[in-house]
Amino acid sequence: MTSDLTTRARPGALRLPAGARRTLTPYLFALPALIYLIGLLAYPMVLNVVTSFRDVTAMNLLSGDADWVGWSNYRQAFSDSQFVDATVHSVLYSLGSVAIQLVVGMALALLYLPLARGLSALYLIGYAIPIVVTAEVFRWLLDGKTGFVNWLFGLHDVYWLADRHLALPAMIGVQVWLGVPFAMVTLLAGLTAIPRELFEASAIDGAGSGARFRYVTLPLLRPTILAAGILSLIFTFKNFDLIWIATQGGPANASEVLPTLGYKLVFLQFLFGKGAAVLNVIFVVLFLLSLVYVRQVRRED
Amino acid sequence: MRTRPYFFRKVAGIGLVVVYLFPIYWMITATVKTQEAIRAVPPQIVPLSWDLSSWTDRIFGDPRVMRYIMNSFIVATGTMVLTLALATPAAYALARLRLKGKSLLMILSLASLMFPAIMLATPLFVIFNRLGLTDSYLGLILADTSLALPYAIVLLRPTFARIPADFAEAAQIDGAGVFGAFWRVVLPIARPGLATVGVLSFLWGWGDLVFALTLATEDRMRPVTTGLWGFFGANTSDWGGAMAFSTLAMLPPLLVFLWSQRLVVAGVAAGGLK
Structure with a gap:
C-alpha cells in the first residue's frame, strides 16, 4: 500500500x-x-x-480512601493455613486433571483420527453447555443416596462431594469431563496436520504402531501437546465456577482452591485487601504460565 | 483390507461418545421421571413412567424462571454484538493496517488469558457501583465483553491475515477508502471467522457465573446461571426440579452448538474460550 x-x-x-x-x-x-x-x-x-496494598474495608471500599499497609495483606494471606491449603489444592487440581485430560484426550484423538469428524465433535457438547449445569449434574451423579456413580460401582452412602478425602479427587474427575473435549479437539487438529507419508515411510521401514507413535507422532505433536497442556492449565487454575457450584470449596476447605478462597475473602468476609492479594497470586502464576505459552506460540510461528 | 479394524474403531468411537454424553442424557430423562423413579435403585436408565411435574411445578409454574432465561438472552446477545463490533475492526487493524501501538493491543489481548474473571469482579464491582451499573444489563454485558473481547481479537487476527492483502488494495485503488474496502470486500470474506467468534462469545455470555454472582445481586436481574444456583442452593434433594432447570439452562447453548458445530470446533481448535 x-x-x-x-x-x-x-x-x-x-x-x-x-x-x-x-x-x-x-x-x-x-x-x-x-x-x-x-x-x-x-x-x-x-x-x-x-x-492488595491498602486496608480496604466495607466502609471505605467505595470512597477509596483506605490506608496504605505495604505487604501486610500478603503476609496475612501467606501465613494463613487456608491459603496454603488452597494453593496445594489448586496445584493438585490443575496438574492432576490436566495430566489426565491430555492422556485421555490423546487416546481419544488417536481413536477418532480416521473416523468422521462429526462424531468426535459431539464431545464439544460438554464444552458448550454452561459450567454451572455441568456442576449441577455431577452434584447429583455423585450424590451419596441417589447418585448414579455409587450404583455403578456398587457403593453405598459414599458422599463424594461431602467427604473430606474424596471431594478434591472427585472434582478432578469432573474437571476431566469438562476439559477432555478441548484437549481432544486440539490434539486431533495437530494429528490431522501430520503428513500421512511420514507414517507410511516409517511403516515401510518396519516400525510397529507403538514405535510409530513414540518416534513419529509424539515428537511432531510436541508443540500441540504443550500448547494444549498450558492452555488447559490456565483455564483450570483460574476456574471458579465448577468448584463453587459443586462444593463451594467444602467440606471444611477440603476442595478449596485459590479462586474460591479469593471470592470468599472479598465477597463474603469483605476482607478486600487480603482477597485482592490472594487473587494477585493467581495472576502471577497464570502470568508465568502465559509466558511459557507465548514463547511456545512464537517458536511454532 | 482395513474394513474390520475400521468397523471396531467406529463401534468403540460411538460407544465412548455415548458414555461421555451419558450425564446429559441422565439429566434430561430425570426431568420426566416421577420422584420415586428418580430415587429408584437400580436406577431407571429408560424412564418407565412419565411425569412432567418437575416442569409444570418448578419451571413453568414459577414466573422467575422465564425472567432468568430472558435476562440471559439479553446479556449473551449483547455480549456477542459488542464483542464483534469492537473486535472485528481491531483484529483487521492488527492484521492489515499500518499503525503504531499494535503491540500494546496484542499484548493486552494475550495477557487477558491470565486474567481470571473472579479477579476482575472486585474492581468492576467498585467501578460499576460508582457509575450506577450494578444490577443492569449494560453492566453485565460490559463485564462479559471485557474477557470475550481479547479472545475475539486473538481469534480474528489470523482470519484477516489469511485474506490476501490484494483484495482490499484493489478495492482501494478503485476508489474505496480503507473503511469501504474493509466493509464491502474484507468483511464478507471473513464471515465464517466472525460467526465463530459470535457463537463463542454468545456461549461465554450465557455461561458466565462470576459476573452474574457479583454484579447482579437483585433477583430480577439474575441470569440462568445464578438463578439456578439461587433456586436450588447447595443442599437440594429436589433433583427433578434441579435437572429440569439445568436442562432449560443448557438448551439454548446446546441448540446454538448443534446449529454451528463446525464453527465451535474451529474456535476451540484455535485456543478456545472458557
Missing part, C-alpha cells in the same frame, strides 16, 4: 487531506477496542493490585 497509488481523495468524503485520512483511519479501527481493554481490563487489574 504505497501512498502515491492511493492519495486520490473521494469527493464528498471526510474533509481531511487524503494523506492524513489514510494515516488516521487505522487508528479509528483499533482505538475503540484498545480504550475498552484499558478501561475495563487493564485499569481494574491495576486497581486490584493497588487494593
Whole structure:
C-alpha cells in the first residue's frame, strides 16, 4: 500500500487531506477496542493490585480512601493455613486433571483420527453447555443416596462431594469431563496436520504402531501437546465456577482452591485487601504460565 | 483390507461418545421421571413412567424462571454484538493496517488469558457501583465483553491475515477508502471467522457465573446461571426440579452448538474460550 497509488481523495468524503485520512483511519479501527481493554481490563487489574496494598474495608471500599499497609495483606494471606491449603489444592487440581485430560484426550484423538469428524465433535457438547449445569449434574451423579456413580460401582452412602478425602479427587474427575473435549479437539487438529507419508515411510521401514507413535507422532505433536497442556492449565487454575457450584470449596476447605478462597475473602468476609492479594497470586502464576505459552506460540510461528 | 479394524474403531468411537454424553442424557430423562423413579435403585436408565411435574411445578409454574432465561438472552446477545463490533475492526487493524501501538493491543489481548474473571469482579464491582451499573444489563454485558473481547481479537487476527492483502488494495485503488474496502470486500470474506467468534462469545455470555454472582445481586436481574444456583442452593434433594432447570439452562447453548458445530470446533481448535 504505497501512498502515491492511493492519495486520490473521494469527493464528498471526510474533509481531511487524503494523506492524513489514510494515516488516521487505522487508528479509528483499533482505538475503540484498545480504550475498552484499558478501561475495563487493564485499569481494574491495576486497581486490584493497588487494593492488595491498602486496608480496604466495607466502609471505605467505595470512597477509596483506605490506608496504605505495604505487604501486610500478603503476609496475612501467606501465613494463613487456608491459603496454603488452597494453593496445594489448586496445584493438585490443575496438574492432576490436566495430566489426565491430555492422556485421555490423546487416546481419544488417536481413536477418532480416521473416523468422521462429526462424531468426535459431539464431545464439544460438554464444552458448550454452561459450567454451572455441568456442576449441577455431577452434584447429583455423585450424590451419596441417589447418585448414579455409587450404583455403578456398587457403593453405598459414599458422599463424594461431602467427604473430606474424596471431594478434591472427585472434582478432578469432573474437571476431566469438562476439559477432555478441548484437549481432544486440539490434539486431533495437530494429528490431522501430520503428513500421512511420514507414517507410511516409517511403516515401510518396519516400525510397529507403538514405535510409530513414540518416534513419529509424539515428537511432531510436541508443540500441540504443550500448547494444549498450558492452555488447559490456565483455564483450570483460574476456574471458579465448577468448584463453587459443586462444593463451594467444602467440606471444611477440603476442595478449596485459590479462586474460591479469593471470592470468599472479598465477597463474603469483605476482607478486600487480603482477597485482592490472594487473587494477585493467581495472576502471577497464570502470568508465568502465559509466558511459557507465548514463547511456545512464537517458536511454532 | 482395513474394513474390520475400521468397523471396531467406529463401534468403540460411538460407544465412548455415548458414555461421555451419558450425564446429559441422565439429566434430561430425570426431568420426566416421577420422584420415586428418580430415587429408584437400580436406577431407571429408560424412564418407565412419565411425569412432567418437575416442569409444570418448578419451571413453568414459577414466573422467575422465564425472567432468568430472558435476562440471559439479553446479556449473551449483547455480549456477542459488542464483542464483534469492537473486535472485528481491531483484529483487521492488527492484521492489515499500518499503525503504531499494535503491540500494546496484542499484548493486552494475550495477557487477558491470565486474567481470571473472579479477579476482575472486585474492581468492576467498585467501578460499576460508582457509575450506577450494578444490577443492569449494560453492566453485565460490559463485564462479559471485557474477557470475550481479547479472545475475539486473538481469534480474528489470523482470519484477516489469511485474506490476501490484494483484495482490499484493489478495492482501494478503485476508489474505496480503507473503511469501504474493509466493509464491502474484507468483511464478507471473513464471515465464517466472525460467526465463530459470535457463537463463542454468545456461549461465554450465557455461561458466565462470576459476573452474574457479583454484579447482579437483585433477583430480577439474575441470569440462568445464578438463578439456578439461587433456586436450588447447595443442599437440594429436589433433583427433578434441579435437572429440569439445568436442562432449560443448557438448551439454548446446546441448540446454538448443534446449529454451528463446525464453527465451535474451529474456535476451540484455535485456543478456545472458557
